[in-house]
Amino acid sequence: MADLVVGISDLKVSSNPADCMVTYALGSCIAVAVYDPAAKVGGLLHYMLPDSTLDAAKAKETPAMFADTGIPLLFKSCYKMGADKKRMVVKVAGGASILDESNFFRIGQKNIMAMRKLFWSNNVLIDAEDTGKNFNRTVRIDLGTGKFYIKRAGGQMEEL
Amino acid sequence: MKINKRILKSIKALPPFPATIQKVMALANDPDSSLTELVAVIRFDQAITANILRICNSSYFGLRRPVDNVNDAIMHMGKKNVLRAVMASGLSRYFRTAKGYDVKGGELWEHAVAVALMAQICAARISRPDDSRLFTAAVLHDIGKVVLGEFVHESWRKIQELVESKKHSYLDAEEEVIGVNHAELGGEIALIWKFPDEILKAIAFHHRPDLLADGDAVSWIVYLANQLCHMMGIGVGTDALAYRAVGDVAGRFQLKQRDLEDMMAQLHGSLQGARELVSIVSEQKESGRG
Numbered sequence: 001m002a003d004l005v006v007g008i009s010d011l012k013v014s015s016n017p018a019d020c021m022v023t024y025a026l027g028s029c030i031a032v033a034v035y036d037p038a039a040k041v042g043g044l045l046h047y048m049l050p051d052s053t054l055d056a057a058k059a060k061e062t063p064a065m066f067a068d069t070g071i072p073l074l075f076k077s078c079y080k081m082g083a084d085k086k087r088m089v090v091k092v093a094g095g096a097s098i099l100d101e102s103n104f105f106r107i108g109q110k111n112i113m114a115m116r117k118l119f120w121s122n123n124v125l126i127d128a129e130d131t132g133k134n135f136n137r138t139v140r141i142d143l144g145t146g147k148f149y150i151k152r153a154g155g156q157m158e159e160l
Numbered sequence: 161m162k163i164n165k166r167i168l169k170s171i172k173a174l175p176p177f178p179a180t181i182q183k184v185m186a187l188a189n190d191p192d193s194s195l196t197e198l199v200a201v202i203r204f205d206q207a208i209t210a211n212i213l214r215i216c217n218s219s220y221f222g223l224r225r226p227v228d229n230v231n232d233a234i235m236h237m238g239k240k241n242v243l244r245a246v247m248a249s250g251l252s253r254y255f256r257t258a259k260g261y262d263v264k265g266g267e268l269w270e271h272a273v274a275v276a277l278m279a280q281i282c283a284a285r286i287s288r289p290d291d292s293r294l295f296t297a298a299v300l301h302d303i304g305k306v307v308l309g310e311f312v313h314e315s316w317r318k319i320q321e322l323v324e325s326k327k328h329s330y331l332d333a334e335e336e337v338i339g340v341n342h343a344e345l346g347g348e349i350a351l352i353w354k355f356p357d358e359i360l361k362a363i364a365f366h367h368r369p370d371l372l373a374d375g376d377a378v379s380w381i382v383y384l385a386n387q388l389c390h391m392m393g394i395g396v397g398t399d400a401l402a403y404r405a406v407g408d409v410a411g412r413f414q415l416k417q418r419d420l421e422d423m424m425a426q427l428h429g430s431l432q433g434a435r436e437l438v439s440i441v442s443e444q445k446e447s448g449r450g
Binding site: 008009024025026027028029048049050051054055058062065096097098099100101102104105106107108110134135136153154 | 262320327329387390391392393394396397398400401402403404405408409410417418420421422424425428429
């Protein structure tokens with residue numbers, strides 16, 4: 001069984017049931033994990049920032065860096081492998097923040113908002129979510145079973 | 161702060177600060193120092209020479225023909241890159257393990273390099289000249305974790321409970337349970353190593369630059385760079401986001417939220433280019449020596 005590791009500003013899709021996709025150490029970044037149980041296609045995105053207008057050149061070179069370029073690319077890449085939007089299960093995690101009363105460092109919250117807005121305007125429902133708060137998370141999808149897992153820093157791996 | 165005898169024993173058992181690095185740091189701070197002097201110092205340290213040649217011959221510099229001596233390496237890499245390579249190859253040896261924080265040695269070093277690169281990005285953003293003290297302070301900011309990790313490991317559950325239930329920051333929790341936090345302990349190590357005051361303070365107060373009366377820019381830049389790397393999850397452990405934002409770094413450096421985002425995007429690129437610096441630790445481990 002191969003573990004496909006998804007780094008920061010990276011996304012992977014696969015239809016190989018022997019694959020597991022995993023992304024580590026989500027802080028303020030967000031993981032969007034999708035799976036189509038009929039086509040048996042899954043994908044995992046680890047984006048870092050909410051808005052690609054920050055840097056158009058970077059968005060072109062590394063679309064998975066931003067919510068508004070990474071999420072559409074994740075879905076399109078899954079469609080190419082036979083996934084259908086109506087069947088896709090969508091689970092998300094991350095968007096944590098440090099303890100910050102000034103709100104200057106609230107990139108985690110901005111990442112959550114950007115994702116919600118995008119899903120809302122595209123009629124995508126989130127099936128499960130573990131976002132916010134102030135701890136790191138690891139997200140894993142098992143393409144053999146279509147199950148999603150989450151591990152919070154210092155905790156155990158649990159189903160999401 | 162109360163450092164118990166066992167912790168004191170551990171910091172005294174750390175290997176002495178490498179003489180070559182100390183000399184190179186002094187040369188780096190001296191604008192009149194020549195490349196010839198730099199070569200003369202480096203040449204006598206075989207491990208550092210080997211690392212510089214390896215970094216210089218890496219794909220990052222894209223040389224057509226491999227370089228086989230320090231002189232040529234410096235010509236190709238430039239003084240600034242050589243200094244970074246020297247620091248990296250000399251200091252990475254301390255970052256092999258940090259038991260207790262649930263972070264592997266290689267990841268702790270990756271965090272050190274990332275904060276150093278981010279500190280340079282911050283310095284450029286606020287139009288402050290890049291200096292080697294900033295790089296040193298940023299690379300070594302978590303040196304206290306290397307020693308404290310053992311003690312965090314023993315008291316892991318207590319610390320975790322405080323962080324989860326009482327809204328303690330990880331720093332406060334370390335202090336309450338162990339008697340000292342990793343930043344202060346880093347300051348003690350910097351004292352033993354006879355570091356300049358500016359670097360010592362930046363290490364000791366890297367989570368609390370607001371406590372420094374004469375808050376120097378180096379301390380605040382290391383603080384900001386570290387917060388951003390924690391948020392990005394680069395080489396951090398269980399303590400990842402359990403730290404508090406302090407003071408008004410936005411006002412001090414006239415930064416907007418968008419500047420933070422831009423700096424994070426920039427770091428992503430810089431880290432790709434610094435793979436060789438990051439890999440120094442893991443490769444030393446594989447060869448089983450260093």
